[in-house]
Amino acid sequence: MSDQSSPSTLRVFTFSPDWGLPTNGPFALKLLAWLELAGIPYEQVVENNSSKGPKGKSPWVELDGKPMGDSELIVEELSRRHGADLDEGLTPEQRALGFAWRRTFEEHYHQVLEWELLLHSAGAAYMREFFGRVAPKPVAPLLFAMIWRQFRKQLHARGIARHSPEVIAAKGRADLDALAAFLGDRPFLVADRPTTADTAVFGLLAPMVFWPMNTPVADHAKSLPAIQAYCDRMRERCFGSKAQLDRP
Ligand SMILES: N[C@@H](CCC(=O)N[C@@H](CS)C(=O)NCC(=O)O)C(=O)O
Known part of the structure:
Protein backbone atom coordinates (compact mmCIF):
# COMPACT_ATOMS: atom_id res chain seq x y z
CA MET A 1 0.00 0.00 0.00
CA GLY A 83 -3.47 6.47 -18.19
CA ALA A 84 -3.05 3.17 -16.34
CA ASP A 85 -4.25 0.19 -18.34
CA LEU A 86 -3.49 -3.29 -17.01
CA ASP A 87 -5.08 -4.72 -20.16
CA GLU A 88 -2.89 -2.93 -22.68
CA GLY A 89 -1.91 -5.17 -25.57
CA LEU A 90 -4.50 -7.87 -24.86
CA THR A 91 -6.31 -9.29 -27.87
CA PRO A 92 -10.11 -8.96 -28.07
CA GLU A 93 -10.32 -12.68 -27.26
CA GLN A 94 -8.17 -12.33 -24.12
CA ARG A 95 -10.32 -9.38 -23.02
CA ALA A 96 -13.51 -11.36 -23.60
CA LEU A 97 -12.19 -14.35 -21.65
CA GLY A 98 -11.11 -12.15 -18.74
CA PHE A 99 -14.49 -10.42 -18.78
CA ALA A 100 -16.37 -13.74 -18.58
CA TRP A 101 -14.27 -14.92 -15.61
CA ARG A 102 -14.68 -11.58 -13.87
CA ARG A 103 -18.45 -11.62 -14.22
CA THR A 104 -18.63 -15.28 -13.07
CA PHE A 105 -16.84 -14.49 -9.84
CA GLU A 106 -18.37 -11.05 -9.21
CA GLU A 107 -21.96 -11.99 -9.96
CA HIS A 108 -22.26 -15.67 -9.06
CA TYR A 109 -19.41 -16.69 -6.78
CA HIS A 110 -19.94 -13.52 -4.71
CA GLN A 111 -23.38 -14.82 -3.73
CA VAL A 112 -21.82 -18.07 -2.49
CA LEU A 113 -19.15 -16.15 -0.57
CA GLU A 114 -21.73 -13.95 1.15
CA TRP A 115 -23.91 -16.95 1.93
CA GLU A 116 -21.00 -18.78 3.62
CA LEU A 117 -19.91 -15.66 5.48
CA LEU A 118 -23.32 -14.64 6.80
CA LEU A 119 -25.64 -17.62 6.69
CA HIS A 120 -23.37 -20.64 7.27
CA SER A 121 -22.93 -21.13 11.02
CA ALA A 122 -19.09 -20.94 10.90
CA GLY A 123 -19.16 -17.73 8.84
CA ALA A 124 -21.85 -16.19 11.04
CA ALA A 125 -19.79 -16.98 14.15
CA TYR A 126 -16.85 -15.11 12.62
CA MET A 127 -19.05 -12.13 11.72
CA ARG A 128 -20.52 -11.98 15.23
CA GLU A 129 -16.98 -11.94 16.65
CA PHE A 130 -15.87 -9.41 14.00
CA PHE A 131 -18.60 -6.95 14.98
CA GLY A 132 -17.64 -7.48 18.63
CA ARG A 133 -14.13 -6.37 17.66
CA VAL A 134 -14.91 -3.37 15.44
CA ALA A 135 -18.15 -1.96 16.86
CA PRO A 136 -18.79 -0.37 20.27
CA LYS A 137 -19.56 -3.20 22.72
CA PRO A 138 -23.19 -2.27 23.60
CA VAL A 139 -24.35 -2.09 19.96
CA ALA A 140 -22.25 -4.90 18.43
CA PRO A 141 -24.86 -7.71 18.87
CA LEU A 142 -27.65 -5.49 17.53
CA LEU A 143 -25.53 -4.45 14.58
CA PHE A 144 -24.70 -8.06 13.77
CA ALA A 145 -28.40 -9.04 13.98
CA MET A 146 -29.33 -6.17 11.66
CA ILE A 147 -26.65 -7.02 9.07
CA TRP A 148 -27.53 -10.72 9.26
CA ARG A 149 -31.21 -10.01 8.53
CA GLN A 150 -30.29 -7.61 5.72
CA PHE A 151 -28.03 -10.20 4.05
CA ARG A 152 -30.57 -12.99 4.44
CA LYS A 153 -33.12 -10.85 2.61
CA GLN A 154 -30.61 -9.73 -0.02
CA LEU A 155 -29.32 -13.26 -0.70
CA HIS A 156 -32.87 -14.50 -1.06
CA ALA A 157 -33.58 -11.69 -3.52
CA ARG A 158 -30.41 -12.46 -5.51
CA GLY A 159 -31.51 -16.10 -5.66
CA ILE A 160 -28.81 -18.11 -3.92
CA ALA A 161 -30.53 -18.41 -0.54
CA ARG A 162 -33.54 -20.10 -2.14
CA HIS A 163 -31.43 -23.27 -2.50
CA SER A 164 -30.50 -25.89 0.09
CA PRO A 165 -27.00 -25.65 1.65
CA GLU A 166 -25.97 -28.71 -0.41
CA VAL A 167 -27.01 -27.09 -3.70
CA ILE A 168 -25.28 -23.81 -2.78
CA ALA A 169 -22.07 -25.70 -1.99
CA ALA A 170 -22.28 -27.60 -5.29
CA LYS A 171 -22.75 -24.33 -7.20
CA GLY A 172 -19.72 -22.74 -5.51
CA ARG A 173 -17.58 -25.84 -6.06
CA ALA A 174 -18.55 -25.83 -9.75
CA ASP A 175 -17.18 -22.27 -10.17
CA LEU A 176 -13.94 -23.29 -8.47
CA ASP A 177 -13.51 -26.53 -10.41
CA ALA A 178 -14.01 -24.69 -13.70
CA LEU A 179 -11.44 -22.06 -12.73
CA ALA A 180 -8.92 -24.62 -11.47
CA ALA A 181 -9.24 -26.60 -14.73
CA PHE A 182 -8.79 -23.44 -16.77
CA LEU A 183 -5.82 -22.18 -14.75
CA GLY A 184 -3.86 -25.42 -14.88
CA ASP A 185 -0.25 -24.16 -15.06
CA ARG A 186 -1.19 -20.63 -16.16
CA PRO A 187 0.29 -18.04 -13.80
CA PHE A 188 -2.57 -15.59 -14.45
CA LEU A 189 -5.93 -15.71 -16.22
CA VAL A 190 -5.32 -14.49 -19.74
CA ALA A 191 -1.70 -13.33 -19.95
CA ASP A 192 1.69 -13.92 -18.39
CA ARG A 193 1.07 -10.91 -16.14
CA PRO A 194 -1.94 -9.97 -13.98
CA THR A 195 -4.66 -8.03 -15.79
CA THR A 196 -7.90 -6.38 -14.62
CA ALA A 197 -9.71 -9.71 -14.63
CA ASP A 198 -7.12 -11.14 -12.19
CA THR A 199 -7.71 -8.33 -9.70
CA ALA A 200 -11.44 -9.14 -9.66
CA VAL A 201 -11.15 -12.93 -9.53
CA PHE A 202 -8.44 -12.70 -6.85
CA GLY A 203 -10.57 -10.23 -4.85
CA LEU A 204 -13.47 -12.65 -4.79
CA LEU A 205 -11.42 -15.83 -4.30
CA ALA A 206 -8.82 -14.81 -1.74
CA PRO A 207 -11.08 -14.17 1.25
CA MET A 208 -12.33 -17.76 1.14
CA VAL A 209 -8.88 -19.21 0.43
CA PHE A 210 -7.34 -17.37 3.39
CA TRP A 211 -10.13 -17.26 5.95
CA PRO A 212 -9.72 -19.82 8.73
CA MET A 213 -13.40 -20.79 9.00
CA ASN A 214 -14.41 -24.22 7.79
CA THR A 215 -17.20 -23.63 5.32
CA PRO A 216 -17.81 -26.11 2.48
CA VAL A 217 -16.86 -24.01 -0.54
CA ALA A 218 -13.90 -22.34 1.21
CA ASP A 219 -12.62 -25.79 2.22
CA HIS A 220 -12.94 -26.90 -1.39
CA ALA A 221 -11.03 -23.81 -2.62
CA LYS A 222 -8.22 -24.58 -0.16
CA SER A 223 -8.04 -28.16 -1.46
CA LEU A 224 -7.39 -27.10 -5.08
CA PRO A 225 -3.64 -26.52 -5.63
CA ALA A 226 -4.17 -24.34 -8.73
CA ILE A 227 -6.51 -22.01 -6.82
CA GLN A 228 -4.29 -21.83 -3.74
CA ALA A 229 -1.16 -21.17 -5.84
CA TYR A 230 -2.98 -18.52 -7.89
CA CYS A 231 -4.08 -16.65 -4.74
CA ASP A 232 -0.60 -16.89 -3.19
CA ARG A 233 0.90 -15.58 -6.45
CA MET A 234 -1.55 -12.68 -6.72
CA ARG A 235 -1.21 -11.74 -3.06
CA GLU A 236 2.56 -11.71 -3.34
CA ARG A 237 2.51 -9.78 -6.63
CA CYS A 238 0.07 -7.14 -5.35
CA PHE A 239 0.92 -6.76 -1.68
CA GLY A 240 4.33 -8.48 -1.25
CA SER A 241 5.71 -8.68 2.26
CA LYS A 242 2.91 -6.48 3.62
CA ALA A 243 0.48 -9.36 3.28
CA GLN A 244 2.67 -11.53 5.51
CA LEU A 245 2.81 -8.85 8.20
CA ASP A 246 -0.99 -8.75 8.33
CA ARG A 247 -1.33 -12.51 8.74
CA PRO A 248 -3.44 -13.22 11.87
N1 LIG B 1 -20.61 -3.76 -7.69
C1 LIG B 1 -20.05 -3.34 -6.43
C2 LIG B 1 -20.28 -4.43 -5.39
C3 LIG B 1 -19.85 -4.03 -3.99
C4 LIG B 1 -20.43 -4.95 -2.93
O1 LIG B 1 -21.27 -5.81 -3.20
N2 LIG B 1 -19.97 -4.75 -1.70
C5 LIG B 1 -20.45 -5.53 -0.57
C6 LIG B 1 -19.28 -6.07 0.24
S1 LIG B 1 -18.33 -7.15 -0.73
C7 LIG B 1 -21.23 -4.63 0.36
O2 LIG B 1 -20.85 -3.53 0.63
N3 LIG B 1 -22.35 -5.12 0.88
C8 LIG B 1 -23.09 -4.42 1.89
C9 LIG B 1 -24.56 -4.42 1.63
O3 LIG B 1 -24.99 -4.91 0.58
O4 LIG B 1 -25.28 -3.92 2.49
C10 LIG B 1 -18.56 -3.04 -6.61
O5 LIG B 1 -17.97 -3.52 -7.58
O6 LIG B 1 -17.99 -2.28 -5.82
Missing part, protein backbone atom coordinates in the same frame (compact mmCIF):
# COMPACT_ATOMS: atom_id res chain seq x y z
CA SER A 2 1.31 3.44 -0.79
CA ASP A 3 2.02 5.74 2.13
CA GLN A 4 2.79 8.85 0.07
CA SER A 5 -0.20 10.66 1.63
CA SER A 6 -0.85 14.26 0.61
CA PRO A 7 -4.05 16.30 0.55
CA SER A 8 -4.69 15.11 -3.00
CA THR A 9 -4.01 11.43 -2.26
CA LEU A 10 -6.80 9.16 -3.29
CA ARG A 11 -8.73 7.94 -0.22
CA VAL A 12 -10.05 4.39 -0.48
CA PHE A 13 -12.70 3.29 2.02
CA THR A 14 -12.65 -0.43 2.75
CA PHE A 15 -13.65 -2.99 5.37
CA SER A 16 -10.95 -3.97 7.93
CA PRO A 17 -7.84 -6.01 7.13
CA ASP A 18 -8.06 -9.68 8.10
CA TRP A 19 -6.86 -13.17 7.15
CA GLY A 20 -3.47 -11.86 5.94
CA LEU A 21 -5.25 -9.59 3.46
CA PRO A 22 -5.37 -5.78 3.54
CA THR A 23 -9.18 -5.94 3.68
CA ASN A 24 -11.77 -8.67 4.18
CA GLY A 25 -14.07 -7.06 1.59
CA PRO A 26 -13.84 -8.83 -1.80
CA PHE A 27 -14.56 -5.83 -4.02
CA ALA A 28 -12.29 -3.64 -1.89
CA LEU A 29 -9.54 -6.26 -2.21
CA LYS A 30 -10.05 -6.18 -5.98
CA LEU A 31 -9.70 -2.38 -6.00
CA LEU A 32 -6.59 -2.35 -3.78
CA ALA A 33 -4.99 -5.05 -5.94
CA TRP A 34 -5.73 -3.00 -9.05
CA LEU A 35 -4.29 0.19 -7.49
CA GLU A 36 -1.11 -1.61 -6.46
CA LEU A 37 -0.60 -3.09 -9.93
CA ALA A 38 -1.41 0.23 -11.59
CA GLY A 39 1.08 2.01 -9.29
CA ILE A 40 -1.44 4.65 -8.15
CA PRO A 41 -0.78 6.09 -4.67
CA TYR A 42 -3.67 5.86 -2.22
CA GLU A 43 -4.56 6.05 1.44
CA GLN A 44 -6.67 3.18 2.78
CA VAL A 45 -9.35 4.28 5.24
CA VAL A 46 -11.02 1.48 7.21
CA GLU A 47 -14.78 1.98 7.35
CA ASN A 48 -16.88 -1.06 8.16
CA ASN A 49 -20.21 0.69 7.66
CA SER A 50 -20.93 0.30 3.95
CA SER A 51 -24.08 2.44 4.21
CA LYS A 52 -21.80 5.49 4.50
CA GLY A 53 -20.72 4.93 0.88
CA PRO A 54 -22.52 6.69 -1.98
CA LYS A 55 -24.09 3.43 -3.17
CA GLY A 56 -24.41 1.81 0.24
CA LYS A 57 -21.71 -0.70 -0.73
CA SER A 58 -18.02 -1.11 0.03
CA PRO A 59 -15.60 -0.02 -1.39
CA TRP A 60 -15.80 3.60 -2.35
CA VAL A 61 -13.26 6.35 -2.95
CA GLU A 62 -13.05 10.10 -2.55
CA LEU A 63 -12.08 11.74 -5.83
CA ASP A 64 -11.72 15.54 -5.93
CA GLY A 65 -13.49 15.61 -2.56
CA LYS A 66 -16.49 13.69 -3.94
CA PRO A 67 -17.38 10.10 -3.04
CA MET A 68 -17.59 7.53 -5.83
CA GLY A 69 -18.80 3.95 -5.47
CA ASP A 70 -18.56 0.70 -7.44
CA SER A 71 -15.14 -0.85 -7.99
CA GLU A 72 -15.68 -1.25 -11.74
CA LEU A 73 -16.60 2.41 -12.27
CA ILE A 74 -13.76 3.53 -9.99
CA VAL A 75 -11.22 1.47 -11.93
CA GLU A 76 -12.49 2.86 -15.24
CA GLU A 77 -12.26 6.44 -13.97
CA LEU A 78 -8.80 6.06 -12.43
CA SER A 79 -7.55 4.22 -15.46
CA ARG A 80 -8.65 7.16 -17.63
CA ARG A 81 -7.20 9.81 -15.30
CA HIS A 82 -3.84 8.10 -14.77
